[in-house]
Amino acid sequence: MRRLPVYFVLDCSESMAGEKIQKMESGVAYIIQQLKKDPQALESVYFSIITFAGISRTLSPLLEISYFYPPKLPLGGGTSLGLALQNLMKDIDVNTVKTTFEKKGDWKPIVYLWTDGRPTDNVDEAIQRWNKNYESKVDLIAIGIGEQPDLAVLKRLTATVLHFENSNSKDFNKFINWISTSISIQSKSIDKKTDNTELIIDESILKIIKEPPSLLKDDTCLTFVGRCQTTSRPYLLKYEKNNKRLVTKDMNLSIDSFIFEGCYILDESYFEWSDPRSFNNSVNSSSLIGGASCPHCSANSAFAVCACGKLLCLNVPGPALCPWCDKNILFEDGNESEEGSFNVRSGRG
Ligand SMILES: [Zn+2]
Numbered sequence: 308m309r310r311l312p313v314y315f316v317l318d319c320s321e322s323m324a325g326e327k328i329q330k331m332e333s334g335v336a337y338i339i340q341q342l343k344k345d346p347q348a349l350e351s352v353y354f355s356i357i358t359f360a361g362i363s364r365t366l367s368p369l370l371e372i373s374y375f376y377p378p379k380l381p382l383g384g385g386t387s388l389g390l391a392l393q394n395l396m397k398d399i400d401v402n403t404v405k406t407t408f409e410k411k412g413d414w415k416p417i418v419y420l421w422t423d424g425r426p427t428d429n430v431d432e433a434i435q436r437w438n439k440n441y442e443s444k445v446d447l448i449a450i451g452i453g454e455q456p457d458l459a460v461l462k463r464l465t466a467t468v469l470h471f472e473n474s475n476s477k478d479f480n481k482f483i484n485w486i487s488t489s490i491s492i493q494s495k496s497i498d499k500k501t502d503n504t505e506l507i508i509d510e511s512i513l514k515i516i517k518e519p520p521s522l523l524k525d526d527t528c529l530t531f532v533g534r535c536q537t538t539s540r541p542y543l544l545k546y547e548k549n550n551k552r553l554v555t556k557d558m559n560l561s562i563d564s565f566i567f568e569g570c571y572i573l574d575e576s577y578f579e580w581s582d583p584r585s586f587n588n589s590v591n592s593s594s595l596i597g598g599a600s601c602p603h604c605s606a607n608s609a610f611a612v613c614a615c616g617k618l619l620c621l622n623v624p625g626p627a628l629c630p631w632c633d634k635n636i637l638f639e640d641g642n643e644s645e646e647g648s649f650n651v652r653s654g655r656g
């Protein structure tokens with residue numbers, strides 16, 4: 308039996324924190340569940356999940372669909388697409404069977420790459436290697452998600468670049484259905500002895516990218532990692548860009564501010580999955596609107612900054628112990644309007 312290897316290469320960078328990653332997780336679970344009901348897919352599809360944030364790992368190695376259970380997706384800082392591609396190429400080399408004179412190998416592997424941001428590592432070498440050795444032997448479908456995927460970099464990898472921009476649940480469900488149907492169709496058409504299957508694209512939800520925009524949009528999301536003073540456990544604060552303009556009789560200003568979106572509990576694996584180099588943005592706190600209480604201990608603020616530059620939670624002004632550097636600090640009951648603003652390093656997802 309010739310296998311049809313299907314890879315999902317998923318971006319689990321911190322901009323995915325919260326609802327997005329939950330949707331992705333349940334979407335993948337749904338796709339697996341649907342394929343398990345499809346006799347043709349059950350017979351031929353072998354499935355694997357590779358994820359990437361600051362690092363990249365194979366979360367689920369290539370396995371026949373009936374034995375496949377969707378994993379919990381990690382979250383980390385950074386979007387190391389270059390590493391993800393190197394990892395994917397290695398996995399294809401090691402785990403798929405090539406056709407030789409003696410025997411028929413696997414069917415042409417299919418890769419669905421999902422990413423919602425721009426790479427934070429160098430992708431040139433990986434793209435060159437891909438184009439030279441893999442492009443003709445693998446079907447790569449690259450899907451940019453949300454408002455600021457780097458469609459130009461995806462276009463350098465494959466002719467098939469799609470953009471899924473909508474965030475409402477109805478369209479997301481359509482999108483997930485589209486993927487599971489596409490894999491079903493792909494698994495049926497392998498019998499026709501053609502290695503090239505036509506992808507039917509639902510253009511009501513997916514935009515086919517022919518000419519990617521040359522200019523990337525500015526960052527639309529900022530993230531900050533803090534630790535709870537009481538439990539030392541980490542959390543992530545996420546802010547989204549507020550694209551408002553202030554228009555009066557004599558001025559027309561764009562207000563560069565970020566509005567609080569959510570505060571999420573992290574586990575320590577976040578640091579394992581993060582590339583520290585991706586935290587290179589310095590942001591002034593005055594451009595951030597809103598905040599949250601600590602998701603671990605409910606202290607009033609999750610946004611107190613130690614002299615070491617890291618965030619911690621703080622209930623009331625006064626002495627505190629930094630869970631990052633173990634130093635005692637004193638937070639004064641200051642007049643925030645004058646000296647309250649400070650610079651803090653953020654990740655850009
Ligand atoms: Zn706390």
Ligand SMILES: [Zn+2]
Pocket residue numbers: 613614615616617629630631632633634
């Ligand atoms: Zn500190």
